[in-house]
Amino acid sequence: MRKTERQRARELEILSAYLDGALHPSDHQDLAARLQREPELQERLEQLRRIKLTVGYLPHLRAPRHYTLTPEMVTLRKQKKPPMIRPLRLASALAAILLVVLFGAETLLSRVPLTRTPLDSAPMMKAVEITDEVRPKPLIIWQQPAMGSAEAQFAGRGGNAAVTMDSAVMVESMPDEMEIAVEQDMPAEELTLAAAPEVILDAAPEIMLEAEIISSTGAGVDTLGIVEEADMHLILGINLEQGGEIIQRSGDSIDLLATQPAWRPILRALQIALGIIALGSGLAWWLLSRRL
């Protein structure tokens, strides 16, 4: 059906061009031969001819007045300030294009795996070496409170912390690795602020040594643990009720935000600026063009 319509449209085009003498000589001969054989085609040509005649029937109108120019008309037009429409339209279009390019660049760059520079890991490694020499063994000791007690002791190399929590919740929410670590014994002389029953987190001593100061946290802490994340980050408290919100982390741990490449904030700022330009100038252009 579609093919037939296309063929009919093509045929109409050929007939129309034939009528105006604008057909290629070879096509002209072919059509002339077809017209001899096909009365329907001839009829369609006749219809087109009548339409051409009908439209040509319209009189050629004369101008109702002279359009000759006066110096004032030309001067006035020259003095008229060029409208801001074109620059605004250009600015809007350019900003939009740049915005798209930046988004594309960001997408491409984000696909490249982030490689940690030596500077990123240096403080951590150095700290590990030093502290290993000084105190190689577990540093963080968590004194589990009695069931129902509201407080638990938490000690680090640089200080202590008292954390309010529910021990039952903590134990349940501990990862398996932690539970294993908790079951390990620790020499009594190395414990700080420890009192029976003791729970020693010894899952990764090197990392634990990085824990500096654990400040006290308020009520609402659901769990407390040490989690190693992305090889480098110590998260000492996780509030599960708040969707895994980090409560505390090691002072030496690398800030997650700091792992972002330096160009990303600049790119983001550029994107925002370009977005504002594109939207602002586009809106101004639209308003001006409506007014005109």
Next chain:
Amino acid sequence: MDEGALIQEALDGDLNAFNTLVLHYQDMAYNVAYRILGEPGAADDAAQESFISAYLKLHQYRGGSFKAWLLRIVTNSCYDELRRRQRQPVVPLTPDLPDGETLEDPYWIKDEAPTPEEHSERAELQAAIQNCINKLDQKFRIILVLVDVEGLDYDTAAEVASTKVGTVKSRLARARARVQDCLQEFWELLPEIFRHKDEET
């Protein structure tokens, strides 16, 4: 009229030389604008605007057919006017038609005739044809006006409309077919020679 010399003089700042060109082409400019826009007032404005633009842009004229170059400016002015109308549609004054006639009925078309003193049937037919042209899409309308009303060849029409000759052929054929369909409603207005055999029975 030495067109080339007049253009050169106009380029040198001689407004009178340009006005000689204006007088020569003003009927054509108005006629094309009227057939595209369908309104005398709008056509008048578009024609005047075209000549002012042509004078100010004369330095952009790179030779070739001055008529085609000027017609391109006229059609662009008409495009601008049509776009402006789309943004700010003009509501026509609808006549009081107690018997339920529509705007497309001959009664209304008759009132639209630019020259009411002319013979009524002739005016009605012209108005009907113009009405059918007005119903076409812009791109078809302009090609139909340039070729069938103004009598331009395909190459010049393509130059004026800034398109290809093949596109002109295609648009013209479709425009003619649509006008033919449209004019079926007004077949009784068509003179004998324009009528189709089947339409009379």
